[in-house]
Amino acid sequence: xxxxxxxxxxxxxxxxxxxxxxxxxxxxxxxxxxxxxxxxxxxxxxxxxxxxxxxxxxxxxxxxxxxxxxxxxxxxxxxxxxxxxxxxxxxxxxxxxxxxxxxxxxxxxxxxxxxxxxxxxxxxxxxxxxxxxxxxxxxxxxxxxxxxxxxxxxxxxxxxxxxxxxxxxxxxxxxxxxxxxxxxxxxxxxxxxxxxxxxxxxxxxxxxxxxxxxxxxxxxxxxxxxxxxxxxxxxxxxxxxxxxxxxxxxxxxxxxxxxxxxxxxxxxxxxxxxxxxxxxxxxxxxxxxx
Numbered sequence: 001x002x003x004x005x006x007x008x009x010x011x012x013x014x015x016x017x018x019x020x021x022x023x024x025x026x027x028x029x030x031x032x033x034x035x036x037x038x039x040x041x042x043x044x045x046x047x048x049x050x051x052x053x054x055x056x057x058x059x060x061x062x063x064x065x066x067x068x069x070x071x072x073x074x075x076x077x078x079x080x081x082x083x084x085x086x087x088x089x090x091x092x093x094x095x096x097x098x099x100x101x102x103x104x105x106x107x108x109x110x111x112x113x114x115x116x117x118x119x120x121x122x123x124x125x126x127x128x129x130x131x132x133x134x135x136x137x138x139x140x141x142x143x144x145x146x147x148x149x150x151x152x153x154x155x156x157x158x159x160x161x162x163x164x165x166x167x168x169x170x171x172x173x174x175x176x177x178x179x180x181x182x183x184x185x186x187x188x189x190x191x192x193x194x195x196x197x198x199x200x201x202x203x204x205x206x207x208x209x210x211x212x213x214x215x216x217x218x219x220x221x222x223x224x225x226x227x228x229x230x231x232x233x234x235x236x237x238x239x240x241x242x243x244x245x246x247x248x249x250x251x252x253x254x255x256x257x258x259x260x261x262x263x264x265x266x267x268x269x270x271x272x273x274x275x276x277x278x279x280x281x282x283x284x285x286x287x288x289x290x
Contacts, residue, residue, distance in 0.1 A: 003195070003196030003197075004196050005193060005194045005195070006197075006198070011229040011230065012198035012199055012200065012201050013198075013228070013229045015198045015287065016230070016279075016284070016287065021228055022277055023226045023229070023231070023275065023276050023277065024230045024231070024277045024278075025226060025277070025278050026052060026053065026200075026230070026278070027050055027052045027232075027235060028053045028054060028055060028079070028182075028281070029041075029045055029046070029054040029055070029235050029262075030154075030234050030235070031057060031081065031156070032054045032056045032078065033061075033063035033065075033066040034062060035060075035244060036065065037238050037239040037240070037244040038236075038239075041238045041255065042054050043076070044237075044259075045237040046076055048263050049237075049262040049268075050262055050268055050271060052077070052280040053281055054076065054078045054079075055078065055079045055081035055154050056070070056078050056080055056081055057081045058083070058142045059083050059093045059094065059096050059139065060093050061093060063142075067143065070148055071146070071147070077151045077281060078148075078151065079153060079154050079180075079281055080153050080154075080179075081155070081156045082156065083156040084105055084113075084123060084135065084158065085115040085119075085123065085158070086111065086112040087115065087251075088114065088248070091247045094112055095112060096142055097131075097134050102131040103131070104128040104131050105132070105135060107119070120157070120158070123162075124158075124162045124163055127163075129166075132166055132169060133173075136170065136173060137173070140153075140173065144177065150179060151180060151280065151281040152174070152179050152180040152284065152285060153180075153181050159185055160184055160187075160188045164187070167181075167188050174288060178285070178289045179285060179288065179289075180197075180285040180287075181199075181288070182232070183199040183200070184200060184204040184232070197287065197288055198230065200229075201227075201228075202227050202229055202230070205232070205233040205234065206234045207233065207234065207235045207254060215258075215261060216261045219267070220266070223271065224274060226274070235258050236255050237255055237259035237263075238252060238255025238256055238259060239255075239259065240255065240259070244256070
């Protein structure tokens with residue numbers, strides 16, 4: 001997988017074949033499999049909107065439904081959203097590995113931890129590398145054993161895996177399975193570039209960080225100001241149904257406002273007007289597999 005280091009003067013987008021002045025964007029919808037409302041919104045945002053790819057959470061209650069959607073739509077590129085946390089105390093999912101094989105990933109009640117700052121810190125302090133690998137392999141194999149072909153690996157609620165050794169493990173798994181990895185933080189990006197692997201050139205965007213008020217105007221501003229090189233947005237479309245509101249009393253609004261913008265004619269027109277090139281992880285995967 002490793003090739004010659006990428007010179008500091010060369011952007012990853014150039015390595016992918018784009019001119020230096022190109023503004024290249026991955027619009028990836030995270031959390032496929034979390035709920036029916038999320039699944040439906042993500043598919044619609046790809047087929048009718050500007051989203052270019054998505055990431056599947058194999059442990060989630062609606063993952064089987066999501067994999068069926070992907071089997072019926074082989075044109076949709078998707079990654080595996082490696083999941084070591086459960087988002088809330090009232091809507092649970094667990095590891096795909098037997099719980100007695102991954103105790104360091106669980107809380108005192110035997111559940112995955114919730115990604116509050118305190119519980120995230122606890123997870124990263126106690127998670128054993130061999131148990132993380134066991135669970136990551138279980139999640140990847142659950143997908144590939146169905147005949148689906150993911151393009152990349154990324155992380156749910158743990159940027160770059162949260163620890164250097166977890167990122168290193170994930171990059172090793174990516175090499176084994178022929179996948180790319182979403183790498184967002186500076187240390188990981190430097191390591192990937194040193195290994196000749198294309199990663200985002202610019203700061204990442206997580207749509208949960210955007211204010212809800214006047215979100216379309218904020219997205220428009222971000223597109224107009226998009227720098228040259230490769231950028232990535234992690235977006236979170238959802239339908240905002242009663243199901244969504246029950247699962248995420250606060251977060252559903254983030255998802256609904258994302259969905260409204262991503263499927264709007266204005267979003268497509270902005271991309272055209274600004275000359276932004278939207279790609280997906282298949283382009284990176286080809287370089288990571290060499």
